[in-house]
Amino acid sequence: MDQLLGAQQKLLPEMTALLQKRYRLLMTIQLTAGIGRRALSEIVHSTERETRRELDILRAQGLIHVLANGMEITQEGNDVLDSLKNLVHEWSGLSELEKQLEKNFKLNRVIIVPGDSEKESQAKSLIGQEAAKQLEQLSKERDTVAVTGGSTIAAITNHLSVHIKPKNLVFVAARGGIGENVELQANHIASAFAAQASGTSRTLYLPDHLSETAYKTMIKEPVIKEMMDLYDHTNIVIHGIGDAKEMAKRRNSSLEELDIISEKQAVGEAFGYYFNEQGKAVHRIRTVGIQLKQLNQVKHLLAVAGGASKASAMLSYLKHAPHQTVLITDEGAAKKLTQLMSNEN
Structure with a gap:
């Protein structure tokens, strides 16, 4: 497993950073249900424009709901977080x-x-x-x-x-x-x-x-x-x-x-x-x-x-x-x- 992760990181180094970025966004929404885009951008140290782009992807995949009073994670989003937790933990060092x-x-x-x-x-x-x-x-x-x-x-x-x-x-x-x-x-x-x-x-x-x-x-x-x-x-x-x-x-x-x-x-x-x-x-x-x-x-x-x-x-x-x-x-x-x-x- 470690060798596979190492090979993936060498072949697609940008994948690691992107996965961690989206994982962190999803995790933050899970912990702060009802959060708005501006507040989310400040927490993850990203521009609103970048955050909007990533949120559109998460929403299209059915991982979050965007409501009038903010965002919340879906059950599928919770399942994705659970599945990726160990992998992201390993990749982050x-x-x-x-x-x-x-x-x-x-x-x-x-x-x-x-x-x-x-x-x-x-x-x-x-x-x-x-x-x-x-x-x-x-x-x-x-x-x-x-x-x-x-x-x-x-x-x-x-x-x-x-x-x-x-x-x-x-x-x-x-x-x-x-x-x-x-x-x-x-x-x-x-x-x-x-x-x-x-x-x-x-x-x-x-x-x-x-x-x-x-x-x-x-x-x-x-x-x-x-x-x-x-x-x-x-x-x-x-x-x-x-x-x-x-x-x-x-x-x-x-x-x-x-x-x-x-x-x-x-x-x-x-x-x-x-x-x-x-x-x-x-x-x-x-x-x-x-x-x-x-x-x-x-x-x-x-x-x-x-x-x-x-x-x-x-x-x-x-x-x-x-x-x-x-x-x-x-x-x-x-x-x-x-x-x-x-x-x-």
Whole structure:
């Protein structure tokens, strides 16, 4: 198969670019039903004239409908996308990039979607779609699933009702988070996941930062002990990876804590732990939630993050990520990751 693809690319190199162009157009229409031609042109970085020409071809083939309120994909269009997915993935070089990252970080699996989620909203939606598919494949009846907060994790929500079969899953907030944007908090996301997947949820309404006295008091409370027990028996964890300084600011961290993060050269953050370029945890906030040591006991970990600017943060965490991790990211972050790794060698 690889030899055949190589021969086709050499004989008809223009075919690869054209196929990827039309595939991307069709995929964008699938993800953004009702989109107009001008908005579509901006997303795929094409002129309206070029986009109109390609859309006429897709419509003539019965792959899309052009309606008064925008465009939508047909069932035949969905079938074409499914049939071509692996081929386009191979031709774009993403399959090889996935293997490279899997080997470098010793991860269970890496899934890369096209685009850069910082520049293209559909890339973040694709990350969410792939995460939902992985959750369906890995989860079993009555599994406990812990989720963190963040916009990329929140992007999974809309895909759960499509890809998740009812399994009585229990979605647990992996941490508190009072003070952040409510819709991006783990509590809100756990509840939203449960609603979309026909499951139940358990929330943790505690501040992100606790004093030592408050922490020692809170962990003795029965409801907190119950949550900690749930973490010990969690089957799947879905989490993001954040930029250290950005996450510290979102938490309204004190100037003292910001100085510590800067002084210790932290670049990445996950689960309230801050990591330096070598992947060492150099600082952590005192919070009730799932802890790093508990991750090694979890059967499946889904690390979800994207965007080229997140690559340094991702690199710092992935250097010591548990081997059962499935990384779901985008092309922008993946290519920047390989560049950073190359610079270290």
